[in-house]
Amino acid sequence: MKIKCLICDSTIESKHTHNFVTCRCDNCYIDGGKEYLHFGGKDFSKILIIFDDGIEILASDDRNYKKKYEEWKENKYKIRLNDKKD
Numbered sequence: 288m289k290i291k292c293l294i295c296d297s298t299i300e301s302k303h304t305h306n307f308v309t310c311r312c313d314n315c316y317i318d319g320g321k322e323y324l325h326f327g328g329k330d331f332s333k334i335l336i337i338f339d340d341g342i343e344i345l346a347s348d349d350r351n352y353k354k355k356y357e358e359w360k361e362n363k364y365k366i367r368l369n370d371k372k373d
């Protein structure tokens with residue numbers, strides 16, 4: 288999961304759970320690595336969330352990104368269940 292700041296045009300990614308990354312202009316930050324999505328910032332209409340499958344949703348569109356995030360979490364859980372079988 289990545290986020291892109293539409294103000295300074297930088298794409299940032301948290302590499303692991305406690306890897307806190309801010310964009311160049313400090314409008315937004317991301318944290319949580321690959322375990323969960325934690326992000327925030329000043330202007331949500333200028334933050335684009337980029338999901339692992341390439342879907343991009345504005346952070347201000349919280350109904351859609353939350354729905355997409357639930358899907359992502361569910362997929363991750365399924366993948367984990369598969370891992371355990373091996």
Ligand SMILES: [Zn+2]
Nearest residue numbers: 292295310312
């Ligand atoms: Zn920025």
